[in-house]
Amino acid sequence: MIEAQGLRKTFTTRSRKGTQTVEAVRGVDLDVEKGEIFGVLGPNGAGKTTTIRMLSTLITPDAGTAVIAGHDLRKDPAAIRRELGYVSQAGGVEDTTSARAQIMMAARIHSVDDPKGATAGVLERFDLAEIADRPGRTLSGGQKRRVAIAIGLVHNPPLLFLDEPTTGLDPQNRANLWERIRQLREAGTSVLLSTHYLDEADVLCDRLMIVDHGLVVAEGTPAALKREVSGDVITLRVNELERAAETLKPHARETRVDEDVLRVYVDDGEHTLPALLRALEEQGLALTSIALDRSTLDDVFLAKTGRTLRDAGAAA
Numbered sequence: 001m002i003e004a005q006g007l008r009k010t011f012t013t014r015s016r017k018g019t020q021t022v023e024a025v026r027g028v029d030l031d032v033e034k035g036e037i038f039g040v041l042g043p044n045g046a047g048k049t050t051t052i053r054m055l056s057t058l059i060t061p062d063a064g065t066a067v068i069a070g071h072d073l074r075k076d077p078a079a080i081r082r083e084l085g086y087v088s089q090a091g092g093v094e095d096t097t098s099a100r101a102q103i104m105m106a107a108r109i110h111s112v113d114d115p116k117g118a119t120a121g122v123l124e125r126f127d128l129a130e131i132a133d134r135p136g137r138t139l140s141g142g143q144k145r146r147v148a149i150a151i152g153l154v155h156n157p158p159l160l161f162l163d164e165p166t167t168g169l170d171p172q173n174r175a176n177l178w179e180r181i182r183q184l185r186e187a188g189t190s191v192l193l194s195t196h197y198l199d200e201a202d203v204l205c206d207r208l209m210i211v212d213h214g215l216v217v218a219e220g221t222p223a224a225l226k227r228e229v230s231g232d233v234i235t236l237r238v239n240e241l242e243r244a245a246e247t248l249k250p251h252a253r254e255t256r257v258d259e260d261v262l263r264v265y266v267d268d269g270e271h272t273l274p275a276l277l278r279a280l281e282e283q284g285l286a287l288t289s290i291a292l293d294r295s296t297l298d299d300v301f302l303a304k305t306g307r308t309l310r311d312a313g314a315a316a
């Protein structure tokens, strides 16, 4: 559905303080299969929105090629536009017009054969029939998101771009939207979504790429990515972190000091734990807490970039 190579985009802004250049995307390859949910996971400013905007023909890449739904991005952007739905981060639901009118307008813009019928169809599908005639400003955050997606989908495109679809939603609304996105996949729609939520990428995406500073740092299914880093991670709080790391190295695939904790990556946490505890005791190291977890996508990010996605997000 999407095959892209070497996408790059640099922004130059001029202000009174001078010229500023940002290399937002620095060479991204991407391969999205038909009928899958593909995620672009990364911290704030990683280049997710810029990548999606290039693929959805809203901005032109400085370099790189892409074939989307069988059409060349440079030669035939108009054909691509007919094949896709795009829901921006902000959502694009107007305050004063009703959901029905906004969806109908989108249907007309896309020259849908029966705009009224198509609008009624997506309103039904997204559980919006009851609130369809209320102005946008009276809708809840979750309802607004669903209206935004209905606007992006009313022409029934085979490919849907969702830029951070669940940002700002409460857990219940997020889970509800995930279910609807899965239903789209069941109906054959390919979905490319960006997110900075680890759990969203993990439970929703069939495959994903992790981006940081405009580059792809890892790509694969969530399970394969986590397997690649290692089986389990043991997080320890101990009085001398560096000495503990040295002590535990022979028992681990990798050890890493991360602020005030030591992370120890092992194949089989349950069976390694007793040996780790013995080794610490022999060295007279005092343990204050210990936790055993399966590795997460944050561990993948940490392994590839040297910092956690949470820290990267906070720093951006």
Ligand SMILES: Nc1ncnc2c1ncn2[C@@H]1O[C@H](COP(=O)(O)OP(=O)(O)OP(=O)(O)O)[C@@H](O)[C@H]1O
Binding pocket: 011, 012, 013, 022, 023, 024, 042, 043, 044, 045, 046, 047, 048, 049, 050, 051, 089, 196
């Ligand atoms: N139109 C623009 N002009 C100048 N700089 C831009 C523009 N659009 C994006 N950037 C910069 O490019 C970098 C990547 O931004 P982008 O919006 O693609 O990141 P993102 O991963 O989507 O982040 P977020 O999760 O915060 O939305 C950022 O440093 C951003 O400030």
